Amino acid sequence: METKITHIAVVTIPAFSHQASIVEFCKRLVHFHHNFHVTCIFTTIDSPPQATITFLQSLPPNIDYIFLPPINKQDLPKDVPLAVQIQHAVSKSLLSFHHALKSLCSSNNPLVALISDPFANETLEIAKEFNLLPYIYFPPSAMTLSLFLHLPTLHEEVSCEYKDHKGAIHIPGCLPIHGNDLPEHLDDRSSLSYELFLERSKRFSLAYGFLVNSFSAIEGERVSTLVEIGNKPVYLVGPVIQTGAIIEPKESDCMMWLENQTPKSVLYVSFGSGGTLSEEQVNELAFGLESSGQKFLWVFRAPNVSANALYLGASNDDPLQFLPDGFLERTKGQGLVVANWAPQTQILSHKSIGGFLTHCGWNSTLESIVLGVPMITWPLFAEQKMNAVLLTKGLKVALRPKFNDNGTAERKEIAEVIKELMLGEEGNEISQRIEELKYAAVAALKEDGSSTRALSQFISDIENFLRQQV
Known part of the structure; x- marks a missing residue:
């Protein structure tokens, strides 16, 4: 009997560190679960970086990739932070992303799920249109995910600039942290950067679950708190690091x-x-x-x-x-x-x-x-x-x-x-x-390790969801 192939897509942003992390995650996924096929979708500015093109040459056969039509850097806002430029590039790519997703969903092996970079989570709204199970792959730490999930509440609780807040800021499941140590996007609450960061945080509710590039020995105690904040499953699937050498x-x-x-x-x-x-x-x-x-x-x-x-x-x-x-x-x-x-x-x-x-x-x-x-x-x-x-x-x-x-x-x-x-x-x-x-x-990455078990749980949750849809 022929094994049924489960096809998922991932979408990432024009930043090599994020691209490398999500692709390495995909390589690990298909290594342990041979019945999965992944299509990686890349948003680009001007043209794909050579580092990305070289990195993609060593992909296994059950991972494909698509570069969306590049966004001209001259069409992006000037004199704004890099994160704002990237967010605008993603927004300008949504139409071509929609076309790509439509094509993949009408193929002989249609998509069942979409995994989005947190900075591209506008795409999760499009995933709903195609009845795809939506996830976020979170390249940073679980501590940073706590901030994203808690930010809409923090925005209401703290009225001053975070850096002017007296004492430490308490984010559920995190170490106490001073406002000066929060991301610079939060430095000025009247800025476009802050507005986009807050909007992006609110869209985390669109995700069915979160795949986090961390592991239990360093952040395992945060998982239960994260599940409580977001009311969604959280899978610590790391450490996902780049393993292939670009040069000998x-x-x-x-x-x-x-x-x-x-x-x-x-x-x-x-x-x-x-x-x-x-x-x-x-x-x-x-x-x-x-x-x-x-x-x-x-x-x-x-x-x-x-x-x-x-x-x-x-x-x-x-x-x-x-x-x-x-x-x-x-x-x-x-x-x-x-x-x-x-x-x-x-x-x-x-x-x-x-x-x-x-x-x-x-x-x-x-x-x-x-x-x-x-x-x-x-x-x-x-x-x-x-x-x-x-x-x-x-x-x-x-x-x-x-x-x-x-x-x-x-x-x-x-x-x-x-x-x-x-x-x-x-x-x-x-x-x-x-x-x-x-x-x-x-130990976390061994076949019986905590991160490998978390990855298997993620796969089981997808398969259980699909069975319920039949």
């Missing part, structure tokens, strides 16, 4: 450099797939790395006044020209600076790496946990400050430097935090704790 590690200069370093001696410094620092902060970080005396591998981009300026397009500038005069010569035996990009998972898994100075993007955070690398948190935007709170106050696997009133971490502070992580007693305790989480992450 042996071809990378930085991997060859790491081969010549002693175990756990190198601090890896990277701000994700597009994060940038101001020119002043670049100088302070450079001098802090140098004066720490510790080995470092720094993935360096040209400075920019906007922390996420490069997520929708690369700079043509040679970044190394923006380093302080003489820095490369003075640190030649101490560190290596790599322009723009490096194979992160291969670097973090190398025996020479002893620490990770990170922007706290959730993909990078999970990679560091899975590979057992202690962290220095340097959040830039989005929910990254919340992640920093979770890592430092909750899980206690990271240190966080202090920033002055101008929002700059000074060189002396940077050097001291680096030395504490790499050489200090607190750094040693952090190393022990993150080693325990590393093994917990591996």
Whole structure:
């Protein structure tokens, strides 16, 4: 008897970190459940990034993909945050998304469910039109999902700006958090960013359930609270991280450099797939790395006044020209600076790496946990400050430097935090704790692990729903 194939679609946004996470989730889904076929639908701005095209070349045969007609970046609002531009791009893509969904639903193997990125959850309204079971795949933490689900209530409970709220803000199931550590979209309640964030949060009620890129050892206690807030099933299916190398590690200069370093001696410094620092902060970080005396591998981009300026397009500038005069010569035996990009998972898994100075993007955070690398948190935007709170106050696997009133971490502070992580007693305790989480992450992904069971429960819930419809 021929096995019936269950066809689902996923839709994501024009941001590589979100695309990589949801595609890796799909790969894991079809690996454990061979009767599922997935079609990934990508909204795009200008054209698909080369990183995405390369990443998609290694898909298994039961995953297809569609690029919707690109939205011209010139047609998006100017001088607004990146998240607002992405939201407008998704809105402008809804008509072509509708056509794509209609085509897939009328195929020989019609769709039964749609899984949406949280920043594309307008598509869930279209899913209802085609009687598709609607889900949200949530790439960040369960703590951040708590914020999304609770925000409509928080909006009513707190009348002032969150950063001006006296004391900590309490979000159900979360660590107490100060308003300054909420996503920057919430900084100004009169802004378009806030309005869109609030609207998006209210649309979470359209979802039948939530698939979250986290695992029980770090956030399992939040699930029951999340279910109570949203009155929907929550599946912790992570850690979902990028596993495929875009280039062969042996071809990378930085991997060859790491081969010549002693175990756990190198601090890896990277701000994700597009994060940038101001020119002043670049100088302070450079001098802090140098004066720490510790080995470092720094993935360096040209400075920019906007922390996420490069997520929708690369700079043509040679970044190394923006380093302080003489820095490369003075640190030649101490560190290596790599322009723009490096194979992160291969670097973090190398025996020479002893620490990770990170922007706290959730993909990078999970990679560091899975590979057992202690962290220095340097959040830039989005929910990254919340992640920093979770890592430092909750899980206690990271240190966080202090920033002055101008929002700059000074060189002396940077050097001291680096030395504490790499050489200090607190750094040693952090190393022990993150080693325990590393093994917990591996256990969660085993065939009988908590995340694999959660994925199976998600599949069972879909199949039970379909049986009830017959």
